[in-house]
Amino acid sequence: MSIINGVGIIYLVKEKDPLIFILFISIGWVLLSIYSKFYEVYRYTRPVIIISLIVRQLILFALFVFAFSGLYHELNIYPRPIVKYTLFCFLLITIFKFAIYYILQKYRVSFGGNYRTTVIFGLNKKTLALENFFNKKPEYGYLHKKTYNFKNKDQSLNECFEYILDEKIDEIYCSISELTNSQIADIVDFADNNLKILKFIPDSKEIYSKKLRYEYYDYIPVLTLRNIPLEDSANMIIKRGFDILFSSIVIVFILSWLTPLIAILIKMESKGPVFFKQSRNGFNYKEFDCYKFRSMTPNEDAHLYQATRGDQRVTKVGKFIRKTSIDELPQFFNVLFGDMSVVGPRPHMVSHTNMYAKKIDKFMVRHFVKPGITGLAQISGFRGEVETDKDIIGRVKYDIFYIENWSLLLDMKIIFQTFINAVKGEDKAY
Template sequence: MSLLKLFATYRFSRYFKLGFLVWDLVLLNLSIALSFWLRYGGEVSLVYLRGDKAVSLLSNIFWIGLLLHRDSYRIVRTERIESILYRTIRLLLVLMALVSLFIYVLKYTEVSRLRMVYFCSVFFVLLVSFRILFMKMLKHVRTKGYNFREVVIVGANAMGERMNRILSKDLTYGYRVTGFFDDEPDGTELKAPLLGGFAEVEHYLASHKIDEMYVALHINKIDTINQMTALCERYMVRIRYIPDFQQYTKTNRVEVSFYGNGNVPVLMLRKEPLEIPLHRIIKKLFDFCFSLFVIVFVFSWLFPILMLLIKLNSRGPVFFVQQRSGRDNQSFPCFKFRTMYVNKEANKVQATQNDARITKVGAFLRRTSLDEFPQFFNVLLGNMSVVGPRPHMLSHTEQYSELINNFLVRHYAKPGITGWAQVNGYRGETKALSDMEGRVEHDIWYIENWSLLLDVKIVWKTFIQVFQGDENAF
């Protein structure tokens, strides 16, 4: 068996976690050695200082504990790489805090602070580089057809098809949905074949190598669910249940807590990450630092040039200030460079392709997103964030909140200069209701999945789009 096949087999993948733990310890101790070399050069004898040896040992012990605590080092096939990196960075910060605390408490004054800075920096680079490299390698292996899990879904309905789309969204997730089983499909258009009814499940499991079964049935079919459970146990197929939380709430994110020593599951609406005070502080610091950097180092020299171009091209003010919907649906004055001739419809009618109201300079500003630069002042004022749902005109908020049930959920967060919807193609004019529904869906997903790394990813994708161009930017 080739090395690629050995690495990719399902049986071998069970040992990924143990291998990761061992490899992490290799990286940690390599970082310790490199930090000594960077700090002391060839003075090897200094490695044997009592404090340094104790700190090195504590670093190993703490890192093992952090990785094993609550399964912190898990690899979820459908998990985004930025989520894995965010969790890794968080663990690294905890490690540094614990080590620093012990250095202070044990009064290891001989431990070089500069060496600790080198250690933290080197370990961070090695750790993050390995995580990215491993995920890329694993995705490459799966694109070659290895390390796949064969899956069947019991329940040819909207919930079952939704799970099919999630598992099949990216081939590199490593799932292959072979089909559905159901006696009474509900008419949902399925992207995988209907293999038969419930009675055919046993024969299929006996004649095919199936790794997992997802059961997407209503609770009133408890007898069928129990039957599927018994079949999976007989044929050693791991079973996953998809509870229909939609009967309780319309949100897609819920949280299950266990009360009474873990015996009673309680369903709750999941809090958005930005409801946590520490997360709000982190996002606020990112907004402030990033906006200040842009204003000082970019806007300071770019503004006079753009101001002159706008003035020479058409009469009117340099800035266009418009009331828009902000967090909690409170209006605020949103700043932009003026891109249109002064007109009475500016606060009512969206810009369209080849809009006669747009000036020549305005077209360039819109195409490059430079018209949004003054909104960095909105960020400093606290009205906006660098990343978030785009703010709409008040008339559009009123209009679409009547047409789309969960439209106002996007106002749980501060509006942003750029957003998850914009970097995924939902930018510019909304020609059809489905365009706005797609934008709202992406905005709500962002609110429910916020992380600092996700913000950085969106900013980077926005930067790339500015230079590559966007057909919806007009």
């Protein structure tokens, strides 16, 4: 984006005010990039695919700049300079994009960095071709560890799972023709519950998923079982940009004056710190310090037990800030620092995460994205205390739906509903 704006200011706008140009061109570029999937370039993407993405984006962007010049006559932008501008921009973008692409490949080959470790379930011509791809093309960044032959009746899935955990394997590839339906179901559950990426080498057998995406490693077709929109670089940039903007607005215009007031009220009622810090599990199961306004009297059980209805640990001020969700506002600093997002699955205490991971199926899928201050589960009646297994199972279902169906519009809807619920007050906000 810096290339298209910089070249545009120098070559098209020149001495005129560039603000309108930068605003429209930047918004247009982002929207076109999402539509054309310009940033969906992965380690296994072939150069010819990258070229096709560049050409598609070039045509769409040129048309957009022509449309902008027709709508905004004050800048006196003419057709011939637009053609030269777009061609020069895309020459620089192409050089930059391929430079990054090949530098990363060189880095993987020369220094052994940026690697993903893999195992393959099933032995046949297709899996041997994939294994050959992994071993003979290290520039793509895959380090193949093992291929399992399930025609050998002594081969146990549990032994495979233990190996994957012990060796910290990143990705599992399955040949569907070599596995039974019950084995596939077990592998899917294992991958979901242990944060492992699972992909399939397709054939005619049924696959238990509604969302499948074809990818090609060289000319080998591979199916991705779970499509996560936030794995796309463009979506990551959009969500992170929104998080920074929204959290900055809240910190500057709300927390800047609200924090001293809440601090005075907390200190007047009970001794102890204004802020409460608690370790929670976030993206990829990593621990981080989650911040809140202190709503309880200092106690040793705060890191072990959730607040319950009528909890004697909660102060009078605490009841008010918990009911209105004001106690969660310091987490916007977590968002700004990059540990959390405004919207996402709510993070749990470390002790609770370990407990639920063992007893609730697919609980760990929630950690494929950053945790949020609010989430789809919270506005759907699954916030607060987990009273029964039904509460946490419902929460996980909504969280997985959010992960697989993320959009900026969905985030906006959740934020709006969260505000409405905070104003009305919720029964489980205690």
